[in-house]
Amino acid sequence: MSDRIIGPDSVSAPIPVREILPWIIFGLVMMLAIYFVGAEEGATSIIKGMYVHEWVHDSRHLLGFPCH
Numbered sequence: 419m420s421d422r423i424i425g426p427d428s429v430s431a432p433i434p435v436r437e438i439l440p441w442i443i444f445g446l447v448m449m450l451a452i453y454f455v456g457a458e459e460g461a462t463s464i465i466k467g468m469y470v471h472e473w474v475h476d477s478r479h480l481l482g483f484p485c486h
């Protein structure tokens with residue numbers, strides 16, 4: 419039996435960075451994907467021209483982002 423007393427004062431171990439790092443990366447990639455699908459057009463575009471917009475155009479309408 420353990421001699422550690424677990425009670426209201428005990429502090430649970432924090433989530434190790436190794437376990438949450440893949441989820442942080444996944445979240446950032448998904449946010450980037452949503453940006454490119456939803457806002458990569460006109461004044462908010464990073465890449466010049468309509469290449470990205472045309473490439474994700476169907477996804478854009480599928481997700482309900484307005485465009486034309």
Ligand SMILES: [Zn+2]
Pocket residue numbers: 475479485486
């Ligand atoms: Zn459109």
